[in-house]
Amino acid sequence: MSSNGVENNRTQKQKYADYIRQFSKINESNDITGGCIYLYGNPNIDNAKTCATDFILSPVVQLYGEQNITLEIGEEYTDPGAFTNSKNLAENIKIFTNFDASNNGNYYSNDIGNYFITYSVKNNNGYVGYITRFFSIITLEPANILLNGPSEVGIERYTIYNDLGVTISHIYDVETTLSITGSVDISNVGTYNLIYTATTVYNVSSEVSRSVIVTDTIPPSIELNGVSPMYVLQNSQFQDPGVNIRRGILDRIDSNLDMTTLGTYTLTYNAIDDVGNTSFIQRTVTVDANIFPIILVNAPDYQQIYYNDPFTIPSASVLYGNLVDTVDNLDLTKIGTYNITYYAESRAGLTSNKSITVEIIDPTTVTLVGDAHIILERYDSYDDPGATASNRGSVSINVILPQDNLDIYNEGSYYRNYIAYDFQFNSLGSVTRTFTVQDTIAPIITIIGNNPLTHERGNIYIDPGATALDYGNIDYTNQIVITSDVCFNVVGTYSVFYNVSDDAGNQAIQVTRTVNIIDTTIPVITLSGINPYPHEKNTDFQDPGYVAIDLSNIILTENVVTVTSIDTTIPKKTFTFRA
Numbered sequence: 185m186s187s188n189g190v191e192n193n194r195t196q197k198q199k200y201a202d203y204i205r206q207f208s209k210i211n212e213s214n215d216i217t218g219g220c221i222y223l224y225g226n227p228n229i230d231n232a233k234t235c236a237t238d239f240i241l242s243p244v245v246q247l248y249g250e251q252n253i254t255l256e257i258g259e260e261y262t263d264p265g266a267f268t269n270s271k272n273l274a275e276n277i278k279i280f281t282n283f284d285a286s287n288n289g290n291y292y293s294n295d296i297g298n299y300f301i302t303y304s305v306k307n308n309n310g311y312v313g314y315i316t317r318f319f320s321i322i323t324l325e326p327a328n329i330l331l332n333g334p335s336e337v338g339i340e341r342y343t344i345y346n347d348l349g350v351t352i353s354h355i356y357d358v359e360t361t362l363s364i365t366g367s368v369d370i371s372n373v374g375t376y377n378l379i380y381t382a383t384t385v386y387n388v389s390s391e392v393s394r395s396v397i398v399t400d401t402i403p404p405s406i407e408l409n410g411v412s413p414m415y416v417l418q419n420s421q422f423q424d425p426g427v428n429i430r431r432g433i434l435d436r437i438d439s440n441l442d443m444t445t446l447g448t449y450t451l452t453y454n455a456i457d458d459v460g461n462t463s464f465i466q467r468t469v470t471v472d473a474n475i476f477p478i479i480l481v482n483a484p485d486y487q488q489i490y491y492n493d494p495f496t497i498p499s500a501s502v503l504y505g506n507l508v509d510t511v512d513n514l515d516l517t518k519i520g521t522y523n524i525t526y527y528a529e530s531r532a533g534l535t536s537n538k539s540i541t542v543e544i545i546d547p548t549t550v551t552l553v554g555d556a557h558i559i560l561e562r563y564d565s566y567d568d569p570g571a572t573a574s575n576r577g578s579v580s581i582n583v584i585l586p587q588d589n590l591d592i593y594n595e596g597s598y599y600r601n602y603i604a605y606d607f608q609f610n611s612l613g614s615v616t617r618t619f620t621v622q623d624t625i626a627p628i629i630t631i632i633g634n635n636p637l638t639h640e641r642g643n644i645y646i647d648p649g650a651t652a653l654d655y656g657n658i659d660y661t662n663q664i665v666i667t668s669d670v671c672f673n674v675v676g677t678y679s680v681f682y683n684v685s686d687d688a689g690n691q692a693i694q695v696t697r698t699v700n701i702i703d704t705t706i707p708v709i710t711l712s713g714i715n716p717y718p719h720e721k722n723t724d725f726q727d728p729g730y731v732a733i734d735l736s737n738i739i740l741t742e743n744v745v746t747v748t749s750i751d752t753t754i755p756k757k758t759f760t761f762r763a
Contacts, residue, residue, distance in 0.1 A: 404432025415531030477505030563656025
């Protein structure tokens with residue numbers, strides 16, 4: 185029999201159950217006639233009632249003492265036995281057990297486990313009665329519990345504590361459970377006790393303890409927020425990113441920073457924890473000039489390259505900063521204009537960018553037909569001879585005359601672009617012809633009427649005028665300036681001058697008309713008084729006079745010459761007075 189009450193892979197309880205089933209099968213008879221009814225009782229007690237004869241039902245067996253017994257391993261046990269209420273059967277009780285028994289009827293509890301003693305009896309009618317006493321063999325021996333590792337452990341504060349546990353064994357290999365009381369607070373310095381208790385299935389306990397000492401010898405952990413070295417602009421407001429401190433607080437900041445002076449400075453952050461451990465970390469701050477980065481590209485701001493030709497992005501250098509990126513959208517397989525943009529940033533965060541332009545062209549040559557520079561007289565017409573184009577790829581080319589700003593009506597400089605396109609209307613190249621429109625021709629003055637011109641003295645002189653036409657039949661007649669010295673009341677030769685300038689300042693050749701003032705009309709003499717004029721004989725004759733007036737009402741009386749032969753002594757004689 186093994187120490188756990190198992191024999192041939194069957195427990196004592198299983199064997200006992202088989203035994204009970206066997207007894208039950210034997211007593212399956214339903215014949216209950218001819219027996220006696222009795223009260224169960226102890227035959228050693230006087231008032232116990234028993235049957236004088238065997239009864240036809242199963243006999244009743246009762247135990248002396250307790251039915252369930254607990255024994256400690258190794259304890260010797262004397263069983264008090266059992267009895268039946270049938271006198272004839274009392275001496276015939278049979279015992280079945282899985283105990284080890286001695287010769288004197290004692291039993292030995294040498295193995296932990298569950299055991300039984302069954303008392304059975306069979307009457308003359310073949311009926312069987314039985315009863316079983318059950319035993320539990322236990323041990324009060326405590327488990328042996330040993331610490332894994334030392335009984336006193338020191339750890340640093342905030343360090344995760346991994347307990348090494350214990351090792352539990354038992355002399356009888358019984359089942360035990362472990363419980364742990366106490367805890368370790370790794371966030372606080374101190375001594376913490378852990379008690380390990382091993383309890384057997386028979387509720388016998390044993391224990392050991394371990395001391396865990398939490399100490400703090402590590403200074404606070406301090407980390408910079410932001411970067412170091414840090415670059416800031418001169419005379420700006422310094423924004424300190426600060427620090428991140430674990431297991432402590434910021435005690436003070438030591439700094440020699442001067443934002444007004446260029447240079448490199450040191451900020452020292454000092455931290456302290458609740459037990460006095462200290463630590464520090466430093467940040468360097470460089471005060472930079474407040475100047476935006478200047479990007480110098482090793483290429484012109486504009487350049488042309490042929491499509492599909494190799495091309496390398498020009499390098500660039502930066503003053504007061506660093507080049508951080510270069511972005512381009514170049515496609516060497518397509519004609520067009522592209523940008524290459526360089527981005528720079530100063531150490532203090534000022535940014536700038538610079539772009540250059542790259543034009544990808546087809547190597548097309550556009551050639552003017554005729555002169556590249558044409559001088560046109562204002563108002564002149566121009567028959568453009570056009571341009572021709574050729575390229576290295578033998579692409580079909582059309583040269584188109586687009587809009588231009590040529591204005592033949594106004595002096596100035598003008599241009600005309602001739603653009604070559606391929607069959608997909610991609611621009612391949614262009615050429616420009618320039619024009620100078622100038623006005624070098626003065627207007628021409630033409631006299632209207634006769635020249636020279638004869639005019640009768642005394643008549644108001646009205647000049648017939650002249651016309652003025654500029655190149656292109658531009659009429660300047662209304663702008664002719666006429667000057668004259670003509671005196672129409674005085675016979676003589678006079679001049680009328682015609683002058684005009686166009687709006688470009690070209691002065692026309694002065695034209696002169698000659699005006700001859702002549703007098704072909706005789707004066708008119710008008711006598712004063714009556715005519716004929718009667719006069720008394722032998723008296724002095726006083727001529728009443730006369731008036732001589734020319735065509736222009738010029739009085740010529742004093743120029744009159746008179747001829748007379750008047751004789752006042754001759755009566756009735758008629759005399760003639762001539763002037």
